[in-house]
Amino acid sequence: MTDETGRHIDITSPDVLEDEVTFEGSLRPQSLEEFVGQPKLKEQLAVFIEAARSRGEALDHCLFCGPPGLGKTTLAHIIAREMEVGIRVTSGPVLEKAGDLAGLLTNLEDGDVLFIDEIHRLRSTVEEYLYPAMEEFSLDIIIDSGANARSVKIPLKRFTLIGATTRSGLLTSPMRSRFGVVGRLNFYDDGELERIVNRSAGILEIELDSEGAVELSRRSRGTARIANRLLRRVRDYAQVRAEGRIDGSVARAGLEMLEVDETGLDEMDLALLRTLVDKYNGGPVGVSTLAVSVGEEPDTIEEVYEPFLIQRGFIQRTPRGREATALAYRHLGLEPPGGRADSPSQSDLFGES
Numbered sequence: 001m002t003d004e005t006g007r008h009i010d011i012t013s014p015d016v017l018e019d020e021v022t023f024e025g026s027l028r029p030q031s032l033e034e035f036v037g038q039p040k041l042k043e044q045l046a047v048f049i050e051a052a053r054s055r056g057e058a059l060d061h062c063l064f065c066g067p068p069g070l071g072k073t074t075l076a077h078i079i080a081r082e083m084e085v086g087i088r089v090t091s092g093p094v095l096e097k098a099g100d101l102a103g104l105l106t107n108l109e110d111g112d113v114l115f116i117d118e119i120h121r122l123r124s125t126v127e128e129y130l131y132p133a134m135e136e137f138s139l140d141i142i143i144d145s146g147a148n149a150r151s152v153k154i155p156l157k158r159f160t161l162i163g164a165t166t167r168s169g170l171l172t173s174p175m176r177s178r179f180g181v182v183g184r185l186n187f188y189d190d191g192e193l194e195r196i197v198n199r200s201a202g203i204l205e206i207e208l209d210s211e212g213a214v215e216l217s218r219r220s221r222g223t224a225r226i227a228n229r230l231l232r233r234v235r236d237y238a239q240v241r242a243e244g245r246i247d248g249s250v251a252r253a254g255l256e257m258l259e260v261d262e263t264g265l266d267e268m269d270l271a272l273l274r275t276l277v278d279k280y281n282g283g284p285v286g287v288s289t290l291a292v293s294v295g296e297e298p299d300t301i302e303e304v305y306e307p308f309l310i311q312r313g314f315i316q317r318t319p320r321g322r323e324a325t326a327l328a329y330r331h332l333g334l335e336p337p338g339g340r341a342d343s344p345s346q347s348d349l350f351g352e353s
Contacts, residue, residue, distance in 0.1 A: 027200050027228055028074050035071065035078060036199065037192040037224070041183040045075070048181060049082050058111045059083055060180030061134055061161040063119075065168040067307045069225030070185040072164035076115040079162065085111040092121035098129040102141070105133055108159045119163035120170040127175055134161055134178045166303050187222030187311055190214070200228050201246075206235050211248030219255055221264040221308045233258055263312065263331070268296065269305060273314060273332060276324040282337065284321035 029035040032042050032049075045062075052059045059079060064072040073089075080087035088104055095101050095116070104114060116122070122130070132138055139154045163179065165171060176182075188196070194217040201208040208216075208231075216234065220227035237254035238246045246254075259267050275293045276283050287306075291298040296305075306322075309315045314328040326336035 027203055028077060030078070030081060032078055032082065034199075035074065036195045037188045038071065038183075038185055041075075041185065044181070044183065045079065049079065053083065058085075058158045059113075059160045061163075061178060062181040062183070063163045063165070063168075063171075063176070063179040064183050064185060065165050066185035067187065067223065068166050068303070069223040070187070071224055072185060073115065073117060075185075076113060076162045076164070079160070080113040083111060083113070083160070085109070085113060085160075087113040087115060089115045089117070091117040092119050095122060095126045097123075098126055101126050101129055101133075102139055105139060105156055105159070106154070108157050110157045111159065112157070113160045113162055115162045115164070117164045118166070119175075120165045120167045122175075127172065130161075131174065131178065187308070188220075188224060188227075189222070190217045193217035193220050193222070193224070193227045196224050197227050197231050200231055204231075204235070206231065206238075207245040209245075209247045212246040212251040215248050215251035215255065216246075219260050219262065219264040222311065223308075226264075230255065230258070230260065264308070265314075265331075268294065269309060269314075270332075272301070272305060272309070273324060273328045276315065276322060277329060277332060277334065282329070283315075283323035284318050286321045290322060 032046055035042060048059060062076075062079070064075060066072065076089075077087060086109060088108065090104060108114060129139070132140055133156060137156045137158050139156060141152045141154055143150055143152055161179075163175075168176075168184075194213045197213045197216050197220075198208065200206075201213070212234075216230050217227060220230055234246055234251055234254035235244075237257060238244050238250050241253070242250040261270070265273075271294050272290065275290060276285065279293060280290075287298045287301055291301050294301075306315070306317075310317065312327075313325055314331065316323050316325055329336035
């Protein structure tokens with residue numbers, strides 16, 4: 001989809017778009033009870049939070065893994081709220097030097113949460129600086145230089161570090177081992193997405209019937225953020241073309257305008273599948289070659305597009321590269337060649353193969 005200037009708008013990207021920060025905040029669940037989906041992880045967190053509160057301790061450090069848009073940041077805010085503590089939010093790329101991290105850590109109060117998004121992108125010097133802070137709640141500061149250099153240990157308040165990553169395979173073993181709680185967030189099923197869409201429609205005072213909710217949820221790529229984005233855009237369509245009410249036919253028309261097909265694939269997804277099939281005979285082809293062919297970054301393909309395409313069985317990873325499945329051929333209206341697999345072998349969606 002493009003805007004009036006011709007700029008590409010990635011309507012089904014699970015990453016936060018520029019205009020969505022305030023919008024997401026208004027829809028963010030305030031408690032584990034309000035949070036839809038991820039039942040096993042919610043149960044674990046409820047137990048850990050209650051136990052930590054009963055002992056009067058900070059919650060153990062937590063690591064949340066999984067595709068973008070599933071609620072890792074939301075869970076961090078919920079944990080802070082249920083622990084009744086403050087939260088500071090940053091990201092791996094922002095922390096360029098150890099001093100940036102020190103400034104955050106020394107301003108935390110007892111029990112506070114420090115949330116680091118994209119923690120796998122921390123610089124090694126910053127990561128090593130974080131180790132004693134996580135284990136001993138202290139910072140080792142080097143004062144002076146050369147022969148006069150000496151290390152000074154600065155005590156910190158006991159805090160909870162919550163890290164979020166879409167690429168858990170890129171975390172170093174020393175970093176991963178320092179988290180006491182590790183949880184993976186999975187794609188949502190259609191029923192869970194319906195609940196999310198209906199909840200958001202209620203908050204935004206959107207008139208949405210059950211058929212409209214079903215249509216939106218099944219095209220949301222298993223991702224809560226995308227479900228809310230599609231609801232917001234189809235609301236605009238309904239306001240202009242359908243007197244503000246979203247039923248099944250209005251949802252379908254709005255999503256067609258947005259170029260989101262019946263399975264949630266958008267223009268870039270289809271470009272990836274067509275490139276695999278038309279240019280490379282279904283593969284295998286390396287991700288770097290595929291990225292050049294569609295004009296996208298390899299990391300974006302691996303983190304944004306591939307997880308859903310693999311999870312839904314359109315492509316598979318092999319030691320030699322990416323391959324289109326028989327399902328991909330049929331989705332493009334083509335007859336799959338003989339021997340083409342109908343479903344992928346499900347390896348780690350976020351690994352390095």
